Amino acid sequence: MTIDHLIENVSVNKSFGGWHKQYSHQSKTLNCKMRFAIYLPPQVSSGEKVPVLYWLSGLTCSDENFMQKAGAFRMAAELGMAIVAPDTSPRGEGVADDEGYDLGQGAGFYVNATQAPWNRHFQMYDYVVNELPEIIEASFPVSLKRAISGHSMGGHGALSIALQNPKRYSSVSAFSPICNPIQAPWGKKAFTAYLGKDQAAWQNYDASELMKRAKTFVPAKVDQGGADDFLVEQLKPETLGAAAKVNDYPLELAIHEGYDHSYYFISSFIEQHISFHAQHLAK
C-alpha cells in the first residue's frame, strides 16, 4: 500500500519508554484537517509490529483527554500495545456546528451523517473504521490486529463499530457507554440531526439492538460507575445486559459502586481493559 495520506507530526513526548505523538492530516473522509494521537510502546524500537487499540472519547473531548488522564501507558508499554485516539468529530471553520455541547463539533457520535448540513463533514464512522486504520497501518510499525474501546459517546462508538465489523476487531470494551442511544436523550438528539427522523436508520448505530442480533461475536467488556450522574437517563447498561442475555453474547458487564463518569473512574480500571484486549489480540 502507498501512503497517499500525508501526516504531519505535531508533538512528541517520551512516556514509559515509548512515545506519545500527535499528528495532523487532511482527512478525505471528513473533508477537513484532523488531529490524532498515538502511543507507541517501547517494543517498536526493536522492530516489533504491535497491535493497536483504538480509543474513542466522549462528548467535548479531543485526542488529548485519554492520553493525558487515563493512565493507560504503563500497561500498554508492558504488554506491547499501541493506542490510537482520534478526535471526536470533524472540526474547524466551515464545519457545521451547534450551540449544544452534545451536537456538532466535539460530538460526532461515530456515525455517517446523511442529513444536511452535517453530511458534508460528519462521517466519523467511516473515518474510524476505514481511513484512520489505513493511515495508522501504513505509517507506523503496527500489525493488522485491532481492538477498540471508548468512553460514554465513545463507548457507544466502540460497541456499535465492533458489532458492525466483527472481523476487524479482536475485542471491544467500553467505559460508561451510551448503550441504547435510540432510547436516550443524547442519542435521540444526535441521531435525529445526523440521520434524520426515520428511526429505521438509527438501528445500526445502537449497541443494544446490534448485540441482540449479532451473529459473529467480538468479546466485549463494559464497566460502568454506579454513581454516574448519566447512568439512568443516558447510559442504560441494563438494556445492553438484557440484549447480551437474549443472544448469549459474550459480554462482561460490571457496575462499580461509587464511581462516577470521570477519568478518575476510567483510570481505576483501564489496566484491566488493556489486559483484556491484549489477551484477545494475542489469539
Place this chain on the structure above:
Amino acid sequence: MTIDHLIENVSVNKSFGGWHKQYSHQSKTLNCKMRFAIYLPPQVSSGEKVPVLYWLSGLTCSDENFMQKAGAFRMAAELGMAIVAPDTSPRGEGVADDEGYDLGQGAGFYVNATQAPWNRHFQMYDYVVNELPEIIEASFPVSLKRAISGHSMGGHGALSIALQNPKRYSSVSAFSPICNPIQAPWGKKAFTAYLGKDQAAWQNYDASELMKRAKTFVPAKVDQGGADDFLVEQLKPETLGAAAKVNDYPLELAIHEGYDHSYYFISSFIEQHISFHAQHLAK
C-alpha cells in the same frame, strides 16, 4: 486541636477504591480563598491513619494537574498513602498579579514575599509548611508522617521546604526541579519581585545552597528528563548534584534520556517516587 478552619467540599470522585476530593477554605496565611485536593486511599475506610505526601505543582498549575495526569493513585492506593495538592499561589480579585505566566497568580514560588504588593497574599511557604498541614491533620484520617514532592517550580518548593524543615518530612522528591533558582531566569525574576533585590534573602529558598549547608539530612530523590527544554537555562540539576557531593548529602539524582518537562515524564516515574516515600514514611 480544634478545627478553626472551615473547609468546604467542592467535588468527590472515587478512584482506585479511594477518594479524590477538592475543598475550598479561607486561608488565614494567604488572606484569600484557596482550593486544595486530597487523595484518600482505601485504607482510610477501615479507620487506618495514613501518611501524607504533599505535592507542589509547577508554574500555571492548580490543584488539578497532578491529580488528573500523574497516575499516582494506583500506587498510593496500594501502599496506603494520602496525597495533598495545594494550588500554586493565592488567587482571585484583589490578589496582586503580573502579565507573565511566571510571576503572580499561578507562580507563588513557595516563598514568603516581603515586598509590596506581593507581601499581602504571597506567603506560600507558610501556607504549605504550616497552615495546610494543620488543616489536613485536623480534618482527615491521616497520621503526622509527611513527605513532600513537586514538579519544576514545585520541585524547587519541595526541596527548599524539606531542606529548611528536615524534621517535618520523612523524605523529599522532585521532578525537573528548579535546582538553583538564584542563578536561573525564573528564580531571579520571582525572587526579585517577592523578596527584593538583596540576594542574601534569596539563599534560604535555593535548594542547592540549602543542600550544601544542610546538617540534618532528609532523604532526597530527583528525576530529570534529558530532553527537557528548560534543563540548561532554568533547572540546573548538575548544581544540585554538586551541592550534594560537597556535603555528602543522600541524594538520588537521575537524568532520563529523551524525557521532557511534561506529565508524560512524571507519570512514567511517579510510582517510583510513591514507593520511595512509602519506604521512608514507614520508618
